[in-house]
Amino acid sequence: MARIRIGISGWRYPPWRGVFYPKELVQRDELHYASRRFPTVELNGSFYSLQTPQSYARWREQTPRGFVFAIKAPRFITHVRRLRDIDAPLANFFASGVFELREKFGPVLWQFPANFKYDHDVFARFFERLPRDTEGALQLARRRDYRMKGRARLAIDRNRRLRHAVEVRNPGFLEASFVSLLREHGIALVVADTAGRWPYVEEVTASFLYLRLHGDKELYASGYSDAALERWATRIRAWHAGSQPRDAARVPDAPPPRRQARDVYCYFDNDAKVRAPFDAGKLIEKVSSG
Numbered sequence: 249m250a251r252i253r254i255g256i257s258g259w260r261y262p263p264w265r266g267v268f269y270p271k272e273l274v275q276r277d278e279l280h281y282a283s284r285r286f287p288t289v290e291l292n293g294s295f296y297s298l299q300t301p302q303s304y305a306r307w308r309e310q311t312p313r314g315f316v317f318a319i320k321a322p323r324f325i326t327h328v329r330r331l332r333d334i335d336a337p338l339a340n341f342f343a344s345g346v347f348e349l350r351e352k353f354g355p356v357l358w359q360f361p362a363n364f365k366y367d368h369d370v371f372a373r374f375f376e377r378l379p380r381d382t383e384g385a386l387q388l389a390r391r392r393d394y395r396m397k398g399r400a401r402l403a404i405d406r407n408r409r410l411r412h413a414v415e416v417r418n419p420g421f422l423e424a425s426f427v428s429l430l431r432e433h434g435i436a437l438v439v440a441d442t443a444g445r446w447p448y449v450e451e452v453t454a455s456f457l458y459l460r461l462h463g464d465k466e467l468y469a470s471g472y473s474d475a476a477l478e479r480w481a482t483r484i485r486a487w488h489a490g491s492q493p494r495d496a497a498r499v500p501d502a503p504p505p506r507r508q509a510r511d512v513y514c515y516f517d518n519d520a521k522v523r524a525p526f527d528a529g530k531l532i533e534k535v536s537s538g
Contacts, residue, residue, distance in 0.1 A: 304344075356412050440459075460514075
């Protein structure tokens with residue numbers, strides 16, 4: 249059954265303390281608190297550095313049954329190596345402890361910088377390397393390099409499907425061949441609201457939707473009005489039901505997606521002024537009441 253999951257990008261922000269989090273709440277309990285208010289959180293510390301098996305296991309234990317993490321893949325792969333010579337970095341990422349999330353291992357987000365231009369062959373090779381389940385990810389993880397000695401997790405509890413989503417910020421990606429490539433591999437193209445700073449597109453390319461709401465007026469800072477949240481709720485319900493908004497921002501010449509019910513993951517990343525958790529809570533209410 250397709251589900252809608254709405255949450256926040258990250259959870260450890262000092263300005264949230266005493267505003268979203270109760271004043272008396274200790275830092276180590278913040279994930280426990282947030283995970284009782286949202287069904288999903290985007291784990292973004294993994295973007296900046298490899299995390300540890302102990303951390304992933306602790307996060308799994310702190311969250312309730314049915315909770316799901318999205319995992320932001322390392323910028324070392326997307327921003328530093330820029331998808332070149334990434335066999336060892338990919339193996340290291342999947343060896344770093346992500347399997348400790350078990351049933352809470354959700355989609356993997358691959359974000360690319362604005363100066364990364366579209367190259368069909370580069371992305372075709374990259375998508376072919378991405379594992380589609382945890383058994384495939386385990387085989388890849390076993391090829392980790394020496395830097396992972398003593399800090400790897402090379403076991404899975406059972407085989408599980410893996411999903412991947414791609415967030416692009418260069419307008420060169422907005423062409424039909426990229427949409428076709430994503431659909432061929434079942435990879436979602438992130439719907440990213442970035443206050444007009446980067447291209448906006450709503451192409452459905454996988455069996456799920458992945459939304460990142462960075463702010464509609466001011467990047468990472470502005471909150472969403474009641475009308476804006478109502479608009480997002482309407483769009484999410486349409487995608488979830490298998491259709492799409494009539495005014496969807498589409499790539500020219502890309503064929504329409506086939507109709508099917510879809511999971512939707514939506515994360516608020518407008519955290520600078522403590523708007524993300526409150527906007528996420530309001531959007532959950534609007535989607536549920538629609």
